[in-house]
Amino acid sequence: xxxxxxxxxxxxxxTLEGEIERLHPASYGWxxxxxxxxxxxxxxxxxxxxLKVLDxxxxxxxxxSLRTWLFGVIRKTAxxxxxxxxxxxxxxxxxxxxxxxxxxxxxxxxxxxxxxxSRILRALSELPxxxxxxxxxVFYHGMTIAEAAEVxxxxxxxxxxxxxxxxxxxxxxxxxxxxx
Amino acid sequence: MSHADRKLGDLHRxxxxxxxxxPFARSWGAAxxxxxxxxxxxxxxxxxxxxxxxxxLSIAGGLRxxxxxxxxDLAQEISFWAxxxxxxxLLEMPGSELLQTVPTFDSKGEWQ
Numbered sequence: 546x547x548x549x550x551x552x553x554x555x556x557x558x559x560t561l562e563g564e565i566e567r568l569h570p571a572s573y574g575w576x577x578x579x580x581x582x583x584x585x586x587x588x589x590x591x592x593x594x595x596l597k598v599l600d601x602x603x604x605x606x607x608x609x610s611l612r613t614w615l616f617g618v619i620r621k622t623a624x625x626x627x628x629x630x631x632x633x634x635x636x637x638x639x640x641x642x643x644x645x646x647x648x649x650x651x652x653x654x655x656x657x658x659x660x661x662x663s664r665i666l667r668a669l670s671e672l673p674x675x676x677x678x679x680x681x682x683v684f685y686h687g688m689t690i691a692e693a694a695e696v697x698x699x700x701x702x703x704x705x706x707x708x709x710x711x712x713x714x715x716x717x718x719x720x721x722x723x724x725x
Numbered sequence: 726m727s728h729a730d731r732k733l734g735d736l737h738r739x740x741x742x743x744x745x746x747x748p749f750a751r752s753w754g755a756a757x758x759x760x761x762x763x764x765x766x767x768x769x770x771x772x773x774x775x776x777x778x779x780x781x782l783s784i785a786g787g788l789r790x791x792x793x794x795x796x797x798d799l800a801q802e803i804s805f806w807a808x809x810x811x812x813x814x815l816l817e818m819p820g821s822e823l824l825q826t827v828p829t830f831d832s833k834g835e836w837q
Contacts, residue, residue, distance in 0.1 A: 566749045573746035582740070588747055595756035665740045684730075685737035716729050719736055 554601035578681035579623035581670040594622040616696040676711030
């Protein structure tokens with residue numbers, strides 16, 4: 546029985562692999578957003594999400610688009626990873642990750658852009674998790690709020706509330722500055 | 726699309742401008758390698774009962790300490806009032822110890 550299931554999973558994975566590869570850059574971008582833009586964490590999360598797909602802990606049933614499903618798996622994996630880190634009491638390591646990720650090494654002519662990008666990343670990182678997630682899914686990945694709600698596992702109404710609050714909060718800092 | 730929406734879209738694109746995803750083969754290959762390793766499932770099975778046991782023991786311990794404390798407080802209160810009653814001896818009747826004890830008889834039938 547186990548062998549039959551393993552063969553079935555392996556067949557499913559073989560058919561999905563190409564699609565997952567196509568989605569890989571977007572998946573990494575989403576993993577980054579889930580990990581407050583910490584690169585190392587995002588890479589680990591993405592790898593763990595792929596592992597879930599490979600060993601059948603996450604199976605695509607075709608009820609939503611592959612991207613929505615995969616993003617949901619990545620989000621859940623990021624949450625699990627955060628919970629595990631918290632349980633392992635690795636507060637210090639987390640702090641190091643945070644500092645290392647938001648200040649990557651850049652060349653001198655990129656300093657201006659880098660400073661602005663750092664400011665944006667900081668503002669996004671400071672948003673509550675769900676607000677950050679819904680805004681990233683809508684504004685970067687081009688999803689509708691309904692699709693974002695599906696990825697986040699919340700109701701459409703809740704996703705709308707997070708979207709509005711996040712938009713208002715981010716808008717106060719960046720959009721108002723443009724007009725002023 | 727409003728000005729604010731366009732601006733937020735730009736911000737997100739800028740935030741992701743230096744994403745540089747790792748090569749797919751590397752992430753996928755590492756996941757494949759991890760999937761062939763034996764899983765550490767036992768650890769999950771050990772943690773749940775261990776956490777439950779700790780919780781039960783701490784609750785039982787807490788209740789026990791609380792009841793012992795309550796008994797100590799009661800004993801202290803009783804001894805306090807016994808010590809603070811200077812005229813208590815006036816309430817004692819002659820032969821009151823006889824009333825508080827059960828008489829016994831020896832083999833000859835005499836009252837002790």
